[in-house]
Amino acid sequence: DTAVSQTPKYLVTQMGNDKSIKCEQNLGHDTMYWYKQDSKKFLKIMFSYNNKELIINETVPNRFSPKSPDKAHLNLHINSLELGDSAVYFCASSQDSGQGINIQYFGAGTRLSVL
């Protein structure tokens, strides 16, 4: 069983469209994340949820909206897609206890191409 699974794996779409990426983890973790990895492999945190509560919200266009229906799921909805949104988006999860070590487990990524 895949610990952190993302769907879809590949997403090709036109500029201006709205799309969603789904993430699920079966590790029983309480914290989930979305990262964006650009073409130069730079990995940047976008959002983090702990027990369905938003705890990290980096400087990201408000076209990006995360939603966490429960602590095992964190979805990412993107409105009005732009060329610059093309990247690989990674979901991750961890078990956080405040002072904990925070080992993150990553999904395989969703490669988004905006044409």
Place this chain on the structure above:
Amino acid sequence: AQSVTQLGSHVSVSEGALVLLRCNYSSSVPPYLFWYVQYPNQGLQLLLKYTTGATLVKGINGFEAEFKKSETSFHLTKPSAHMSDAAEYFCAVREGGYQKVTFGIGTKLQVIP
């Protein structure tokens, strides 16, 4: 504020040679430090971590890293490179009590036969 600097975006070594990937960090409090590896078309996976205690930490696949507070470094080493080590390696830092983990820009390791 925490930050990570990885020196060398590309490193090439011959198979069987020493691997040394450099990482320096900045943190206002004692940090937690991590090395992650990313194989092509995959997500990141943890290689090793430093929290407290012994400054030399061993990870998977024969990798190890040494925490040197005086040098604010956490370099990753492996005595003998294998072809399967070719991947992207990310150093990361987290300040204790702070949720966010900051990743370095990554170092691509190429292993030459």
